[in-house]
Amino acid sequence: LASEGIRFLKRGDWSPAQREWISAFFFREVMPVITPIGLDPSHPFPRVLNKSLNFAVELEGRDAFGRSSNAAIVQAPRVLPRVIRLPRELGDSEYCFIFLSSILHEFVYELFAGMKVLGCYQFRVTRNSNL
Numbered sequence: 001l002a003s004e005g006i007r008f009l010k011r012g013d014w015s016p017a018q019r020e021w022i023s024a025f026f027f028r029e030v031m032p033v034i035t036p037i038g039l040d041p042s043h044p045f046p047r048v049l050n051k052s053l054n055f056a057v058e059l060e061g062r063d064a065f066g067r068s069s070n071a072a073i074v075q076a077p078r079v080l081p082r083v084i085r086l087p088r089e090l091g092d093s094e095y096c097f098i099f100l101s102s103i104l105h106e107f108v109y110e111l112f113a114g115m116k117v118l119g120c121y122q123f124r125v126t127r128n129s130n131l
Contacts, residue, residue: 005094009086011102018090022098025084026107030100033077036111038069046073050127053082053101057108058119069115074108076100 001007014022036057037046048054053076062068076082084103086096101122109117 002093007091007093007096008083009096009098009102011106014098015090018086018096021086021090022103023107026103026110029080030077030103030107031110033079034074034111037073037075039071039073040069048073048075048125049078051124052076052078054123054125055101055104055108056121056123057112057117058121059112059115060118061115072112074104074111076104 009018039045055074055076057072057074059069059072080100082100083097084100086098088094090096105120105122108120
């Protein structure tokens with residue numbers, strides 16, 4: 001793909017200008033449609049949608065309400081594409097793309113004010129499907 005001018009950028013390869021655009025994209029398009037679900041012993045594990053992309057987030061500290069939680073689930077919004085194209089002027093090739101999962105990994109800490117994110121782990125649940 002690279003020989004045809006198509007690149008998929010990893011988080012470590014983002015330039016400062018790309019990072020700025022991606023950050024603005026996260027706050028404008030992604031954050032408004034995400035609802036993190038805190039996990040604790042008093043609530044059952046949430047039912048995640050079949051074949052949806054999810055992230056298990058390992059946390060430390062207390063949230064804005066003073067509650068302590070060690071984990072949360074963040075579901076990638078289905079209303080957004082899984083692959084986002086960078087504006088042409090920000091790419092070093094004609095077609096530069098970033099995975100939505102990379103954006104969520106990079107900015108997941110923004111969803112948990114006052115808490116420290118220790119880890120973010122991507123998973124997908126597949127139920128009753130022929131593989």
